[in-house]
Amino acid sequence: MKKMIAALAFALSVCTGLQSASAQTKWDLANEYPPNSVHAQTVDTFVAALEKASNGEIDVTAHHGASLGYKSVDQFDAVGDGAIQLASSFVGGWAGIDPVFLVSSLPFLAPTTEDTRALYEASRPYYEKVLDDANQVFLLATPWPPSGLWGDKPLDSMEAIKGVRIRTYDANGTVTLREAGASPIQLSWADTVPQLTTNGIDGVLTSADGGAAAQLWEHQTHFTEVNYASPLQIIHINKDIFEALTDAEKEAVRAAAKEAEDFGWGLLKNRVQENYAQMKEHGMTVVTGVSPDYLAALGKAAEPSIAEWKSKFPENEALLSAYEEKRK
Numbered sequence: 001m002k003k004m005i006a007a008l009a010f011a012l013s014v015c016t017g018l019q020s021a022s023a024q025t026k027w028d029l030a031n032e033y034p035p036n037s038v039h040a041q042t043v044d045t046f047v048a049a050l051e052k053a054s055n056g057e058i059d060v061t062a063h064h065g066a067s068l069g070y071k072s073v074d075q076f077d078a079v080g081d082g083a084i085q086l087a088s089s090f091v092g093g094w095a096g097i098d099p100v101f102l103v104s105s106l107p108f109l110a111p112t113t114e115d116t117r118a119l120y121e122a123s124r125p126y127y128e129k130v131l132d133d134a135n136q137v138f139l140l141a142t143p144w145p146p147s148g149l150w151g152d153k154p155l156d157s158m159e160a161i162k163g164v165r166i167r168t169y170d171a172n173g174t175v176t177l178r179e180a181g182a183s184p185i186q187l188s189w190a191d192t193v194p195q196l197t198t199n200g201i202d203g204v205l206t207s208a209d210g211g212a213a214a215q216l217w218e219h220q221t222h223f224t225e226v227n228y229a230s231p232l233q234i235i236h237i238n239k240d241i242f243e244a245l246t247d248a249e250k251e252a253v254r255a256a257a258k259e260a261e262d263f264g265w266g267l268l269k270n271r272v273q274e275n276y277a278q279m280k281e282h283g284m285t286v287v288t289g290v291s292p293d294y295l296a297a298l299g300k301a302a303e304p305s306i307a308e309w310k311s312k313f314p315e316n317e318a319l320l321s322a323y324e325e326k327r328k
Contacts, residue, residue, distance in 0.1 A: 024056070024057060024058075024059055025054075025057060025058045025059065025245075025249075026059050026060075026061070027058065027059070027060045027061070027085035027086055027241075028060070028061050028063060028068070028084050028085055028086070029043060029047070029060050029061065029062045029063065029084070029085070029086040029087060029088065029235075030063050030066075030068045030070045030075055030078070030084050030086075030087040030088070031043050031062060031063065031064045031065075031066075031087065031088040032065070032066045032070065032071050032072050032075075032089075032090065032188070032189050032190055033064065033065070033088075033090075033189060033210070033213065033233075034064060034065050034213040034214055035064040035065060036213050037064075037209060037210060037213035038142070038144065038145065038209050038264065038267050038271060039088055039142065039144070039233045039264070040062070040064045040088075040213075041263075041264075041267065042088070042140075042142050042233075042235075042260050042261075042263060042264035042267070043062045043064070043088045043235065043260070044062060045259065045260040045263045045264070046060075046139075046140070046235060046256050046257060046259070046260035047060045047061075047062050049255070049256035049259040049260060050252060050253060050256035052256075053251075053252035053253075053255045053256050054249060054252040054253075057249065057252075058249060058252065058253070060085075060086065066189075066190045068084065070084070070087070071093065071188040071189070071190050071191075072087075072089040072090040072091075072092075072093040072094075072188065072189070073093035073094065073188060075087035075089045075236075076089065076094055076097055076134065076136075079136050079236055079237065079238050080134045080135045080136050080238065081135075082238050082240060082241070084238075085237060085238055085241050086139075086235065086236065086237045086238070087235070087236060088233055088234070088235045089233065089234055089235075089236065090144075090169065090189070090231065090232075090233050091104060091105075091127075091141075091231065091232050091233070091234055092104075092105050092169045092170030092172075092231050093169075093170065093188060095170055095171050097130070097134075098126075098130045099309055099312040099313040100123065100126040100127065100130060100313060100315075100319070101127075101130075102170060102171065102172055102309050102313075103119065103123050103309070103313075103319065104116075104119060104120065104123065104143070104229065104230070104231045104232040105147075105169070105170055105172050105173070105229045105231035106172060106229065106302075106305070106306055106309060107172060107173075107176050107228055107229055107298070107299070107302035107305060107306070108227075108228065108229070108295075108298070108299050108302060109229070109306075110229070110230065110323075111227060113143075113230075113265075113268050113269075114327075115327060116143050116230045117265065118323055118326035118327045119323050119326075120141060120143070120232060121326050122319055122320075122322035122323040122325075122326055123319060123323075124138070124141070126315070126319065127141065127234065131234075131236055132239070135238065135239045135240065136236045136237065136238060136239050137236065137237050137238075137239050137242045138234065138236055139234075139235045139236060139237055139253070139254075139257040140234070140235050140257040140258070140260055140261035140264070141232045141233065141234045141235075141261070142232065142233055142260075142261060142264030142265055142267075143230040143231065143232055143233070143264075143265070143268065144206075144207045144209065144210060144230055144231055144232075144233065145207040145208060145209045145230065145268060145271050145272050145275070146207060146225075146226075146227040146228065146229065146230050146272070147169075147173075147205055147206055147207050147226075147227075147228040147229050147230070147231070148205075148206075148207065148208060148223055148224055148225045148226050148227070148228065149161070149166065149203055149204075149205060149223070149224040149226060149228075150203055150204040150205075150206065150211050150216050150220045150222070150223050151164065151166075151202060151203035151204075151220055151221075151222050151223075151224070152202065152203070152220055152221050152222065153221070153222055154222050154224055154285070154287045155203060155222070155224045155287075156224050156287050156290045156291070156294060157290075157291065157294050158180060158181060158294065158297050161177070161180055161181060161182045161203075162181040162182065163181070163182065163183055164182045164183065164202045164203050165182075165183045165184075165185055165200070165201045165202045165203070166182050166183070166184050166185070166201065166202065166203040166204065166205055167184075167185055167186075167187045167192050167195065167201045167203070167204045167205060167206075168184045168185065168186050168187075168205050169186070169187075169188075169189070169205065169206065169231070170186065170231070171186070171305070171308075172229070172302075172305045172306075172309065173186070173205050173228075173305075174186045175302075175304055175305035175308060176298070176301050176302040176304075176305045177205070177301070179300075179301035179302070179303075179304055179305075180297070180298060180301040184205075185200075185201055187201070189206075189210070189214075192204060192206075192214070193214055193216075193219070196216070196219040196220070197219065203220070204216060204220070205228065207230075207275075208223055208225075208272055208275035208276060208279065208286075209271055209272075209275050211223065211279075212275045212278050212279055215282075217279060217282040217283060217284045220284070221283070221284065221285060222284065222285045222286075222287060223276075223279060223284055223285070223286050223287065224287040224290065225286065225287060225288045225290065226290060226294075226295065226298060228298075230268075235257065235260070237253070
């Protein structure tokens with residue numbers, strides 16, 4: 001009799017455990033970038049914060065390094081269609097969806113962290129609307145550290161970049177570097193290292209952090225600081241999935257997003273110098289203090305890309321005016 005009672009008790013505990021496990025919400029989050037990049041760390045912060053805020057009821061598995069096979073450009077439709085629940089996406093790849101996604105990478109528009117934050121705050125309502133129209137919910141955005149030029153020589157003059165095949169991450173960079181005399185090639189991040197390996201490109205427009213996370217020092221010898229732009233990475237979720245949550249669960253998601261966003265912006269404070277130190281340890285030469293004339297020439301080369309963006313985005317004056325107001 002005692003054995004029967006014990007068996008029944010064990011069976012009941014197993015059933016209860018299965019019911020508890022099945023009640024847990026499980027999501028997958030796709031991210032194209034390496035696990036030690038700033039945005040992977042922001043994702044991991046979001047995942048941990050959400051587990052805590054939801055008392056373990058929402059479990060998110062982060063898939064870094066494009067391990068699910070998605071690039072940022074793919075993740076817009078993948079999340080909207082529900083193929084994946086969430087993603088952390090580089091917005092430059094979404095230029096063909098809506099030109100507002102190019103504003104954070106307009107060359108030399110937001111030269112400081114404070115300017116980058118002001119531009120984000122002015123742009124956020126536009127991001128939210130585009131995502132909402134595509135069956136998605138905007139959760140948070142954090143910036144990449146400023147983009148510079150990775151290469152096998154200093155890319156510190158107009159003569160130095162002439163004819164150099166440089167990877168760019170969006171249309172702004174492609175137009176700007178073409179105007180500057182380089183030979184730009186727009187590539188998603190997942191395609192960049194393979195192109196370096198096969199000598200398909202000579203250099204890379206990206207941040208020190210992005211390059212360090214991918215160990216670009218295995219292929220490049222120099223990084224030239226030009227503070228080109230600090231484009232955004234957005235974490236977004238399928239709207240049907242979000243709306244199916246209870247109010248308490250939605251609040252947990254929002255709270256976790258806020259915590260992760262604050263964390264991601266906070267990383268900028270020391271990240272560049274930390275990256276530079278790491279790069280130098282691996283034999284990289286970091287070129288800083290480039291000629292003001294060179295920066296002015298790059299700024300001049302950027303003018304057509306800014307004009308092209310304005311022509312494609314009718315609300316450009318309203319957005320840029322809001323940005324200038326927030327800078328004050």
